[in-house]
Amino acid sequence: MKKVVMGTEAAALAVKLARVQVISAYPITPQTVIVENLSDIIGRGELNAKYMPVESEHSAMASCIGASLAGARAFTASSSQGLVYMHEMLHYAAGARVPVVMVNCNRALAPPWNLYCDHTDSLAQRDTGWGQYYCADAQDVLDAILIAYNVAEQALLPVMINMDAFYLTHTSEPVDVPDQKAVDIFLPSYQPSSKLDVDDPKTFGNVCGADLFTSIKYKRHCDTLSLEKLWDRAAVRFCGYFSRLHPTVEAYQTEDADVCIIGIGTATGAMRLAVDRLREEGLKVGSLRLAMIRPFPRGGFEKATANVGHVIVIDRDVSFGAEGIVAQELKAILFDRHEDVRLTGFVAGVGGNDISVETIVPLVRQAIFGDGTAAEAGSTLWAEVLP
Amino acid sequence: MQSRKGIESLSELPIMPSTIGTMAWNQTGDWRYLTPVVANKLAPCSQNCPAGIPIPIYLNALKNGRIQSGLDLLLAHNPLPRLTGRLCYHPCQARCVRRKIDRTISIQKIERFLADLGTDVTIEKGKKTGKQVAVIGSGPLGLSCAFYLGCWGHQVVVLDPRNQAGGALVDRSPEKVDSQVLADEISRLIRLADIKLETGVVVDFDAPGNVVSKADLIILDPTGVSEDLRAPVGAVGVNPFDDEAANSDIIAPRLSQNLKPFKAPMIAHYIAAGRLTAQKAFNRLAMCSGQQGLAPPNPDLLPQTVNTDDIKIEHFSSSAPVAEAEAQQEGAWNHERALHEAERCLSCGTCDLCLQCVSFCPDASIKLDEDKTAVIVDEYHCKGCGICAYECPRGVVTMETISG
Numbered sequence: 155m156k157k158v159v160m161g162t163e164a165a166a167l168a169v170k171l172a173r174v175q176v177i178s179a180y181p182i183t184p185q186t187v188i189v190e191n192l193s194d195i196i197g198r199g200e201l202n203a204k205y206m207p208v209e210s211e212h213s214a215m216a217s218c219i220g221a222s223l224a225g226a227r228a229f230t231a232s233s234s235q236g237l238v239y240m241h242e243m244l245h246y247a248a249g250a251r252v253p254v255v256m257v258n259c260n261r262a263l264a265p266p267w268n269l270y271c272d273h274t275d276s277l278a279q280r281d282t283g284w285g286q287y288y289c290a291d292a293q294d295v296l297d298a299i300l301i302a303y304n305v306a307e308q309a310l311l312p313v314m315i316n317m318d319a320f321y322l323t324h325t326s327e328p329v330d331v332p333d334q335k336a337v338d339i340f341l342p343s344y345q346p347s348s349k350l351d352v353d354d355p356k357t358f359g360n361v362c363g364a365d366l367f368t369s370i371k372y373k374r375h376c377d378t379l380s381l382e383k384l385w386d387r388a389a390v391r392f393c394g395y396f397s398r399l400h401p402t403v404e405a406y407q408t409e410d411a412d413v414c415i416i417g418i419g420t421a422t423g424a425m426r427l428a429v430d431r432l433r434e435e436g437l438k439v440g441s442l443r444l445a446m447i448r449p450f451p452r453g454g455f456e457k458a459t460a461n462v463g464h465v466i467v468i469d470r471d472v473s474f475g476a477e478g479i480v481a482q483e484l485k486a487i488l489f490d491r492h493e494d495v496r497l498t499g500f501v502a503g504v505g506g507n508d509i510s511v512e513t514i515v516p517l518v519r520q521a522i523f524g525d526g527t528a529a530e531a532g533s534t535l536w537a538e539v540l541p
Numbered sequence: 542m543q544s545r546k547g548i549e550s551l552s553e554l555p556i557m558p559s560t561i562g563t564m565a566w567n568q569t570g571d572w573r574y575l576t577p578v579v580a581n582k583l584a585p586c587s588q589n590c591p592a593g594i595p596i597p598i599y600l601n602a603l604k605n606g607r608i609q610s611g612l613d614l615l616l617a618h619n620p621l622p623r624l625t626g627r628l629c630y631h632p633c634q635a636r637c638v639r640r641k642i643d644r645t646i647s648i649q650k651i652e653r654f655l656a657d658l659g660t661d662v663t664i665e666k667g668k669k670t671g672k673q674v675a676v677i678g679s680g681p682l683g684l685s686c687a688f689y690l691g692c693w694g695h696q697v698v699v700l701d702p703r704n705q706a707g708g709a710l711v712d713r714s715p716e717k718v719d720s721q722v723l724a725d726e727i728s729r730l731i732r733l734a735d736i737k738l739e740t741g742v743v744v745d746f747d748a749p750g751n752v753v754s755k756a757d758l759i760i761l762d763p764t765g766v767s768e769d770l771r772a773p774v775g776a777v778g779v780n781p782f783d784d785e786a787a788n789s790d791i792i793a794p795r796l797s798q799n800l801k802p803f804k805a806p807m808i809a810h811y812i813a814a815g816r817l818t819a820q821k822a823f824n825r826l827a828m829c830s831g832q833q834g835l836a837p838p839n840p841d842l843l844p845q846t847v848n849t850d851d852i853k854i855e856h857f858s859s860s861a862p863v864a865e866a867e868a869q870q871e872g873a874w875n876h877e878r879a880l881h882e883a884e885r886c887l888s889c890g891t892c893d894l895c896l897q898c899v900s901f902c903p904d905a906s907i908k909l910d911e912d913k914t915a916v917i918v919d920e921y922h923c924k925g926c927g928i929c930a931y932e933c934p935r936g937v938v939t940m941e942t943i944s945g
Contacts, residue, residue: 223557251557310556348557358559361567366548370558373551 161322164292166191168299171337174229176221178206182236184323185259211236215243222252225349234261248283253306261319262505270506271319273471277479285313286448288418292327321420402446403454411440414462421509428514464496477534502537573925575940582847582890585636591809594618597891603883620688626653630806654879667694675756678765680708685815691734698737708765709803746773761793781817847890851936892937898929
């Protein structure tokens with residue numbers, strides 16, 4: 155059934171379709187609509203779940219961990235300051251191997267206060283051990299949450315679904331809401347292999363010496379790497395039921411491209427339009443949307459950029475004192491390839507500036523021809539900076 | 542560090558870090574700088590009771606269906622409960638914390654119900670000492686004094702020049718003091734404490750050869766004999782509440798102005814004075830025979846009164862309202878009514894095994910003992926977080942600095 159909904163409403167619908175059993179959340183703009191919708195859904199009796207209006211994001215994640223350990227399918231959502239407040243528990247969730255799924259609405263971190271889109275909040279959590287997926291549109295949000303539960307419960311690892319503040323959270327689009335019966339077949343109820351059980355007592359998250367610690371972490375690292383393949387496999391299965399594919403990378407015109415524009419989130423749509431514009435000018439440009447950042451979708455990235463000589467990254471985030479975070483990730487992968495690939499990293503659209511075709515085209519020209527207005531700082535070029 | 546017994550390969554590692562092993566080896570008790578102390582404290586009602594009756598404890602016994610032990614306990618602190626249950630001005634009720642929630646507990650009505658049951662009770666008695674004590678006068682002070690001395694093993698004779706026992710109580714109007722109740726109460730008292738009561742006896746200290754002259758110690762009951770009776774030579778006035786010891790074999794308890802002349806509503810004060818006089822008499826006899834007397838109460842060991850701010854009234858719900866008329870209802874209460882009232886008791890300062898502390902302890906370090914009669918702290922593992930003390934609705938668990 156098609157419905158016109160905002161990205162946040164699509165997220166709430168997905169949580170309902172996933173028959174989540176415990177929702178624990180603290181409201182924050184622009185995530186609030188998600189949890190408001192969910193409390194309404196539960197209030198109307200459309201979802202049999204326990205809703206916990208906790209006093210902080212730290213507690214929201216802590217209670218999701220507890221609920222998941224008890225065998226429940228758990229969900230939370232946050233954004234920006236809230237997400238960084240639950241940082242400790244994000245590490246814990248991954249270490250405890252609980253298949254919690256959360257939505258993060260990518261919003262700038264203060265100060266100065268800013269409610270708009272910026273990816274630094276979630277990218278700063280990339281070492282916590284969560285799978286990270288960045289959505290392109292509202293349909294992607296709904297579908298990715300369902301796929302995320304499927305993947306998380308196979309791997310026993312948590313997955314974070316990210317959506318751009320306002321561009322996605324508060325923009326209405328037509329969304330195909332799948333049939334509950336079909337979702338129930340794609341995503342059966344969570345059957346934990348191990349859980350808190352008074353009749354079969356065990357201690358979770360106990361003390362462990364160095365002898366076993368390394369092996370436990372090694373195993374977790376291997377399992378986290380496997381999320382890439384698990385996601386792509388689950389996405390194909392999902393496509394079989396619902397005829398929509400959500401792979402870990404989305405390539406556009408990369409087959410013959412010399413230059414590839416790379417980004418994450420909603421701006422990748424504008425990147426594809428910019429590719430069309432630049433191709434009209436005779437430049438052999440393609441674009442690549444990295445839907446997954448953790449684990450890094452190495453396979454999809456290498457396939458899409460095998461013949462590319464110049465990679466242009468537009469980061470909506472920055473690691474201060476270093477460079478754009480996605481640029482860093484790409485440099486790490488490219489270094490392993492031992493090939494002479496050029497990389498130009500831009501920072502643009504932070505704190506809500508629109509990354510439009512008009513933003514992207516001059517940046518690509520600057521990257522290729524060296525002439526433009528983006529200001530240089532270390533190895534990054536910053537767009538939209540005062541002269 | 543634990544050995545990796547049983548886990549030899551990656552495939553054997555549980556995916557979720559978990560173990561079926563115990564964490565008892567991790568003795569976190571030495572992290573603690575404050576220790577939870579589980580100790581009953583004096584409830585405000587008991588603290589205000591002239592006779593110091595541990596009210597919540599006997600109400601708990603009643604609540605739990607142990608009527609007999611409730612009555613035993615009551616009698617151990619008050620040998621005349623049928624009379625106090627009718628006459629006392631019940632200062633206990635003035636301090637009842639329950640009034641913050643709805644209305645005070647009618648402690649006196651419950652006391653009267655329990656005392657009127659008249660069932661046989663057993664009182665713990667000391668072994669026979671072979672000493673004889675004569676109590677002259679059978680007023681409430683004399684009877685109380687005789688009761689305790691009898692319970693502690695002395696051979697006690699109560700002598701009253703009048704034909705009816707009860708001393709000053711006999712002079713009250715029948716509406717105030719029912720003579721049958723008085724007679725029954727005295728007969729229970731003398732039976733329990735194995736006392737001999739002689740009424741209509743002419744007490745003449747100058748004519749030896751009678752009971753008085755054979756006694757090792759004589760007590761003159763100010764609530765039993767008229768002030769006309771001339772105190773014999775050698776009698777020493779002793780204030781039961783203020784004086785530490787009685788240095789004479791003839792003790793004449795001296796009452797403060799507020800207890801003179803005799804006032805029936807103050808009966809619990811006379812009972813307390815009787816018990817304190819008995820202690821002094823017991824110590825005097827023990828001292829004379831070279832035996833050890835009752836240890837004087839060490840003020841540090843006396844139970845503290847619970848801090849009423851520690852009674853967390855938010856844990857208790859308001860009971861179904863009982864019409865004021867019924868609450869004030871004259872006369873006796875039946876079992877159901879008394880039980881309902883006893884159930885309203887908050888048990889201030891007195892553990893009633895609600896186990897709130899046990900369920901809230903994050904480290905399973907406060908638990909029921911093996912007999913399931915008390916809550917104990919596992920000192921090897923308790924970290925001293927204080928949640929038990931915070932959660933205890935009754936002020937029983939407190940955090941204390943304990944050295945060593």
